[in-house]
Amino acid sequence: GAVVSQHPSRVICKSGTSVKIECRSLDFQATTMFWYRQFPKKSLMLMATSNEGSKATYEQGVEKDKFLINHASLTLSTLTVTSAHPEDSSFYICSAPSPGTSGMDTQYFGPGTRLTVL
Amino acid sequence: GNSVTQMEGPVTLSEEAFLTINCTYTATGYPSLFWYVQYPGEGLQLLLKATKADDKGSNKGFEATYRKETTSFHLEKGSVQVSDSAVYFCALSGGSARQLTFGSGTQLTVLP
Numbered sequence: 250g251a252v253v254s255q256h257p258s259r260v261i262c263k264s265g266t267s268v269k270i271e272c273r274s275l276d277f278q279a280t281t282m283f284w285y286r287q288f289p290k291k292s293l294m295l296m297a298t299s300n301e302g303s304k305a306t307y308e309q310g311v312e313k314d315k316f317l318i319n320h321a322s323l324t325l326s327t328l329t330v331t332s333a334h335p336e337d338s339s340f341y342i343c344s345a346p347s348p349g350t351s352g353m354d355t356q357y358f359g360p361g362t363r364l365t366v367l
Numbered sequence: 368g369n370s371v372t373q374m375e376g377p378v379t380l381s382e383e384a385f386l387t388i389n390c391t392y393t394a395t396g397y398p399s400l401f402w403y404v405q406y407p408g409e410g411l412q413l414l415l416k417a418t419k420a421d422d423k424g425s426n427k428g429f430e431a432t433y434r435k436e437t438t439s440f441h442l443e444k445g446s447v448q449v450s451d452s453a454v455y456f457c458a459l460s461g462g463s464a465r466q467l468t469f470g471s472g473t474q475l476t477v478l479p
Contacts (some may be wrong), residue, residue, distance in 0.1 A: 253410065255410075283466055283467075290471065290472075291471055291472075292371070292456075292469040292470055292471040292472065293456070293467075293469040295466050295467070295468075298466065342410070342411070344411075356413075356467065357410075358403075358410035358411035358412070359410050360408065360409055360410040361410065
């Protein structure tokens with residue numbers, strides 16, 4: 250089946266630094282990818298929709314300047330957490346819709362990236 | 368807006384026990400309903416889905432029936448195995464929303 254990878258799987262950084270997380274679709278092309286954030290014992294919260302060749306669409310309440318999204322190619326989307334602070338510590342997950350589906354119902358998920366900001 | 372409520376865990380069962388994880392939803396229109404599973408260290412995987420009322424999704428011995436009258440999509444398995452230990456997420460997609468709306472997840476641990 251389709252595979253989505255994320256890198257790194259975990260990262261620890263100092264407050265004030267920026268961190269980039271990569272999401273790759275390994276064996277299919279994805280014009281759209283989704284970025285989620287998951288808090289402990291909480292649901293996945295959709296942050297933004299990454300669109301290849303155009304600007305990302307952010308959900309209400311998500312800071313565009315803090316969470317920079319770039320969909321550089323049909324197989325790569327990156328999320329950069331700028332000037333990270335401890336409250337940005339979380340589990341970040343990306344997903345891409347399965348090939349051939351209309352709409353975005355069935356998605357393949359990456360394994361997630363654990364970000365810890367000290 | 369759309370929302371999904373699923374039973375809180377953690378749930379601990381003995382091998383071969385019967386499993387039910389409750390899930391109810393609120394949505395406009397006619398959503399599609401899903402159960403995703405997340406095994407330790409892995410990404411979410413689609414377990415099963417149902418796209419219209421009274422549909423039954425099934426996979427790997429798990430089943431869930433789309434009940435429009437009760438707005439529910441409860442996950443069941445007649446005999447769980449240790450390998451079923453994972454976090455299970457109920458989700459919906461539909462109406463004007465293209466993305467998935469998730470429940471909070473239920474941690475299942477099956478003991479030998």
